[in-house]
Amino acid sequence: MKPFLEMIGISKTFPGVKALDHVDLHLNSGEVHVLAGENGAGKSTLMKIMTGVLRADPGGEIRVEGEPVVIKNPVHARSLGISIIYQELAVVNNLTVAENVFLAREPLLPTGLIDRAKMNADTRAVLHELGVEIDPEAMVGTLSIGQRQLIEIARAISYNSKLIIMDEPTASLSHHEASTLLRMSRKLAAQGVGIVFISHKLEEIFEIADRVTVLRDGRTVDTRPVSEMTSDLLVRLMVDRELDQLFGHHISHATDEVLMSVRNLTEKRVKDEGVFVRDVDFDLRRGEVLGFFGLVGAGRTEVMEMIFGSRPHSGEISINGKPTRISSPSDAIEHGLGFVTEDRQSRGLVLGMSVRENFSLTHLSDYCSLDFVNRRKETAACADYIRALGIKTPSPEQKVLNLSGGNQQKVVLAKWAARRPQILIVDEPTRGIDIGAKAEVHTLLGKMAEEGMSIIVVSSDLPEILAISDRVIVLKEGKISGELTRENATQESVMLAATG
Amino acid sequence: MRVLHQLLQLRHMREFNVLIALILMGLLISLFTPYFLTVSNLMGVSRAFSLTAIMSIGMVMVIITGGIDLSVGSAMGLAGLITALCFDAGYSQYAAVAAGLGVGLAFGLTNGLLITAIGLPPFIATLGTLSIGRGLMYMITHGVPLTPETPESFSFLGQGYVGPVPVPVVILLVLTLIFTVIMTRTRFGRHVYATGGNENAARLSGVKVQRVKLAVYVLSSTISALAGVIAFSRYLSAEPASGFGSELEVIAAAAIGGASLAGGIGSVLGAVIGAALIGEIANGVVLLNINTYAQQAITGGVILIAVSLDVLRNRMGGRG
Numbered sequence: 001m002k003p004f005l006e007m008i009g010i011s012k013t014f015p016g017v018k019a020l021d022h023v024d025l026h027l028n029s030g031e032v033h034v035l036a037g038e039n040g041a042g043k044s045t046l047m048k049i050m051t052g053v054l055r056a057d058p059g060g061e062i063r064v065e066g067e068p069v070v071i072k073n074p075v076h077a078r079s080l081g082i083s084i085i086y087q088e089l090a091v092v093n094n095l096t097v098a099e100n101v102f103l104a105r106e107p108l109l110p111t112g113l114i115d116r117a118k119m120n121a122d123t124r125a126v127l128h129e130l131g132v133e134i135d136p137e138a139m140v141g142t143l144s145i146g147q148r149q150l151i152e153i154a155r156a157i158s159y160n161s162k163l164i165i166m167d168e169p170t171a172s173l174s175h176h177e178a179s180t181l182l183r184m185s186r187k188l189a190a191q192g193v194g195i196v197f198i199s200h201k202l203e204e205i206f207e208i209a210d211r212v213t214v215l216r217d218g219r220t221v222d223t224r225p226v227s228e229m230t231s232d233l234l235v236r237l238m239v240d241r242e243l244d245q246l247f248g249h250h251i252s253h254a255t256d257e258v259l260m261s262v263r264n265l266t267e268k269r270v271k272d273e274g275v276f277v278r279d280v281d282f283d284l285r286r287g288e289v290l291g292f293f294g295l296v297g298a299g300r301t302e303v304m305e306m307i308f309g310s311r312p313h314s315g316e317i318s319i320n321g322k323p324t325r326i327s328s329p330s331d332a333i334e335h336g337l338g339f340v341t342e343d344r345q346s347r348g349l350v351l352g353m354s355v356r357e358n359f360s361l362t363h364l365s366d367y368c369s370l371d372f373v374n375r376r377k378e379t380a381a382c383a384d385y386i387r388a389l390g391i392k393t394p395s396p397e398q399k400v401l402n403l404s405g406g407n408q409q410k411v412v413l414a415k416w417a418a419r420r421p422q423i424l425i426v427d428e429p430t431r432g433i434d435i436g437a438k439a440e441v442h443t444l445l446g447k448m449a450e451e452g453m454s455i456i457v458v459s460s461d462l463p464e465i466l467a468i469s470d471r472v473i474v475l476k477e478g479k480i481s482g483e484l485t486r487e488n489a490t491q492e493s494v495m496l497a498a499t500g
Numbered sequence: 501m502r503v504l505h506q507l508l509q510l511r512h513m514r515e516f517n518v519l520i521a522l523i524l525m526g527l528l529i530s531l532f533t534p535y536f537l538t539v540s541n542l543m544g545v546s547r548a549f550s551l552t553a554i555m556s557i558g559m560v561m562v563i564i565t566g567g568i569d570l571s572v573g574s575a576m577g578l579a580g581l582i583t584a585l586c587f588d589a590g591y592s593q594y595a596a597v598a599a600g601l602g603v604g605l606a607f608g609l610t611n612g613l614l615i616t617a618i619g620l621p622p623f624i625a626t627l628g629t630l631s632i633g634r635g636l637m638y639m640i641t642h643g644v645p646l647t648p649e650t651p652e653s654f655s656f657l658g659q660g661y662v663g664p665v666p667v668p669v670v671i672l673l674v675l676t677l678i679f680t681v682i683m684t685r686t687r688f689g690r691h692v693y694a695t696g697g698n699e700n701a702a703r704l705s706g707v708k709v710q711r712v713k714l715a716v717y718v719l720s721s722t723i724s725a726l727a728g729v730i731a732f733s734r735y736l737s738a739e740p741a742s743g744f745g746s747e748l749e750v751i752a753a754a755a756i757g758g759a760s761l762a763g764g765i766g767s768v769l770g771a772v773i774g775a776a777l778i779g780e781i782a783n784g785v786v787l788l789n790i791n792t793y794a795q796q797a798i799t800g801g802v803i804l805i806a807v808s809l810d811v812l813r814n815r816m817g818g819r820g
Contacts, residue, residue, distance in 0.1 A: 308704075329706060333706040350693075350698040360690075371686040375685075
C-alpha cells in the first residue's frame with residue numbers, strides 16, 4: 001500500500017527545546033494509525049506540522065501521495081486533504097448543524113443569499129453517510145458533546161478529506177458516545193480515509209488501531225502493527241525514561257493523623273455532558289503529599305473544585321474529624337484550604353495587579369487594622385516571600401503580567417503559602433514552566449509538607465506525580481480506579497490504573 | 501528642586517493625562533476670555549459640575565468592578581422628588597433628607613440583587629431600574645414640578661458657601677477624599693479592584709465578589725441620591741426630568757478619567773477630574789459664545805481623544 005502522507009526526518013526546535021527530533025511517520029489511506037505518547041512527547045507539535053499550523057525545521061521532508069510538499073497553513077493542509085478535529089470543540093453553538101458544517105464556505109444562490117436548501121440537503125447527505133441521525137437544522141448548542149464531535153467529523157468529510165486527525169476525540173465523551181465514534185472511524189477507514197487517532201486509553205487503542213506509532217521525548221520510538229503490540233510493551237515504550245537528576249530524594253513527612261476525609265463526593269450535574277465525577281472516597285493525612293493522577297477528562301480538576309466549593313456537589317467532607325459544609329471558595333478558605341488552580345492566568349492571578357497585591361489577596365486581613373491596609377507590613381511580607389521563593393521581579397510593585405510563567409506560578413504559590421492553609425491543593429503546579437523552576441516548585445512543596453501542611457498534587461505529568469507523592473490516587477472516567485502507595489507506584493502501574 | 505522633582509513624579513499617576521487636559525483646556529479658554537480665570541467664574545463652574553462629579557465617584561467604583569450603572573440619573577431625580585414630597589407632607593428636613601437617601605439605598609439594593617442574586621447583566625438590570633425610576637417620577641408629578649415650602653437652613657446644602665467655596669463643591673471634595681482613601685487604602689477597595697481585574701481569581705482567593713458588587717451598586721445609588729437631594733436644595737423645585745440623561749455624562753467622566761469599562765482600572769480622582777473637564781468645556785462654550793448645541797459634540801470629541809490617548813499610552817508604555 002502506498003502511503004498517503006509521509007513525514008521523513010521531521011525536526012522542530014523551539015527556543016531552548018527540541019520538540020521533535022528526526023521523526024518518521026508514514027500514514028496509509030484506509031488505515032487507523034494511533035499516535036501514542038506521554039504529554040510533552042511531541043504529538044501535538046507533530047500534528048501542528050501536519051496541518052500547517054507550524055513549519056518544521058529545514059532538513060526534513062513531507063510527501064503527500066508521493067509528491068514533496070511544504071504545508072503552508074491550515075487552509076493549504078485542507079486543500080491537500082488533511083483535516084483535524086481538535087480536543088476542544090471548534091463549533092459555534094448558536095448556529096445550526098448545517099451552518100456549522102458549511103461555515104465560511106456557504107453555498108450561495110445567484111442573488112448572493114445563502115442557499116439554505118442545498119446546505120441542509122448536503123449536510124443531511126454527509127450525516128447519512130456517517131450513519132447518524134442528526135437534524136441539519138438543529139442548533140448545535142442543543143446537542144450532546146458526542147454529537148458535536150460528529151458534526152466536526154461531518155465537516156471534515158465534506159471537505160473531501162483524505163486524512164482526518166483526531167486529537168483525543170473520546171476524552172470528554174461518555175462510554176456510549178465513544179463507541180459510536182470508534183465505529184464511525186473504522187467505517188471511514190473502510191471507505192479509504194486515513195485516520196490519525198491520538199489516545200491515551202489502552203482499551204481504545206487496541207480496539208481501533210491498525211498500526212501504532214509511539215513518540216517519546218520528540219523521537220519516534222517504534223511503529224508496529226497492533227497485532228505485534230501488547231499493553232505492557234506499549235506502556236513501557238511510552239514512559240521508559242530516566243527520572244530527572246535535578247530532583248532530589250523524596251522524604252515523606254506524612255503522619256498517621258487523618259486531616260481531611262472525603263466520602264461519596266459526587267457532582268451535582270447541571271448539564272449531562274463531560275465527565276461525571278461520583279463516589280469519590282479518600283483520606284488525607286497531616287503532612288502528606290497525595291498525588292492525583294488521571295488522563296485528560298478523568299475528572300481530577302472537578303474533584304478539587306468540588307472540595308474547594310466552586311463546583312456543586314454532594315457527599316461528606318470532614319476536616320479534623322469535624323463534618324464541614326463547603327459551598328464557596330471563601331468557606332473552603334475559612335476551613336483551612338488553599339487552591340493553586342490549573343490555569344494561573346485566568347484563575348490564579350489578577351494580571352493587571354502588582355506582585356504585592358496578588359500576593360496579599362488571600363490573606364489581606366493579616367495586614368489590616370479595621371479595614372485599613374498597612375502597606376508597609378504588606379510590602380515587607382511580600383518581599384520576604386520574593387526572597388524565600390526566589391521570585392525574579394524588579395520589585396513587589398511589578399505587575400504580574402510582566403513576569404515569566406515560572407515566576408507567576410511562584411507568586412501563586414507564595415500567596416497561598418503566606419495564608420498558611422492546613423491543606424493546599426495544587427493543580428498542574430508546573431505546567432508550562434521550565435525545568436529549573438519546576439524543581440524549585442517541587443522543593444517548595446516538600447518544605448510546606450515538612451511544616452505540617454497536607455498537599456494534594458494534581459498533575460498529568462506522571463514522573464512529577466511519582467517524584468513528589470507519598471501516595472497516588474488514580475482517577476478514571478470520574479471514579480477512583482486505583483490507590484497506590486509510594487512503593488507500589490510505578491509508571492506502569494499508575495498508567496495501567498488510569499487506562500486499563 | 502525637590503518640589504520640581506515631586507511634580508515630575510506626578511506624571512506617573514494614572515490621572516496625569518486628564519489633569520493635563522484640564523489645565524490645557526483652561527489655558528486655551530483663558531486665551532480668548534479673561535473672565536474664565538476669575539474666582540467667581542471658577543466657583544460657578546465647580547458648582548455646576550459638582551453633581552456630575554459626585555455621581556461619578558459612585559460610578560467609577562461600579563466600573564472598576566467591571567459593571568455599569570445606568571440608573572444613576574433616575575436615582576438622583578427620584579431622591580430629590582421624594583425629599584420634596586416629605587417637605588410637602590410636613591416632615592422635618594432631617595426626615596426628608598433621610599428619605600431621599602433611603603431611595604438611593606433601595607435603588608442600589610435592587611440593582612445589586614438583580615445582578616448578584618439573579619445574575620442579570622449590569623447593563624440590563626440598571627437599564628430596567630432607570631426606566632422604572634423615571635416612570636415613577638412622571639407618575640408622581642404628572643409632569644409638573646413640585647415646589648414645597650422648605651426651611652431656610654435646608655437651602656444651605658445647595659446654595660450656601662464656605663468662604664468663597666459653594667457647599668456642593670465642599671461636599672464633592674470631602675467625598676473625593678473619603679473614597680480615594682477607601683479605594684486605595686482599605687481592604688474593601690483592594691477587593692473592588694481585584695473583582696474587576698479578574699473575578700475568577702478574586703473569588704478563588706476568597707474575595708466575596710458578590711458582596712463587593714452589591715456594595716458598589718448600593719454606594720453608587722446612594723451617592724447619586726445625595727446628588728439629587730443637593731440639586732433639590734439648590735433649586736427648591738423637584739423637576740420630573742431632573743437627572744434625565746445624566747448617566748451618560750457620569751460614565752463619560754469616569755472614562756475620561758482613565759477608568760476601563762472592562763474593569764480593574766480607574767480611580768476616583770480621575771473620574772472627578774473627568775467631570776471637571778466636561779464642566780470646563782461647557783463653561784468655555786458659553787463664555788466664548790459658541791453655539792451651545794456644539795457643546796455636546798465637543799464633549800464627545802474630548803471623550804474620544806482622551807480615551808484614545810489613554811489606550812495608546814498604555815499600549816506603548818508597555819505594561820508598566
